């Protein structure tokens with residue numbers, strides 16, 4: 339059985355949602371290196387749509403997700419194209435340092451796109467209009 343991967347951008351509706359970042363000024367996510375489980379008490383305190391305030395991660399839904407295309411997540415490719423226009427020139431070059439991240443070994447985006455995914459990751463915020 340394939341290992342379960344982690345989606346780095348889920349909503350608070352995910353049963354196993356955990357906080358991996360805080361949405362700061364300008365919509366840029368500041369990473370929280372040690373994931374914090376979104377407990378029932380926290381959900382009650384935060385109210386609906388905690389993904390507006392925090393970046394949440396949870397089990398990748400794969401084919402049950404609208405972003406799943408060709409056996410992979412189509413979202414990170416679109417985000418890279420949108421947010422990282424230089425992707426074709428240095429996509430494979432690892433930045434000098436990557437931000438600490440508590441889900442990297444199992445992160446769907448990291449496993450697909452490596453450091454290029456981490457470069458745009460802080461600027462991806464769950465669509466609050468959904």
Ligand code: SF4
Pocket residue numbers: 346437439440441442443445446447448455456457459460
């Ligand atoms: S894309 Fe990189 S920084 Fe973002 S959650 Fe995945 S491993 Fe962490």
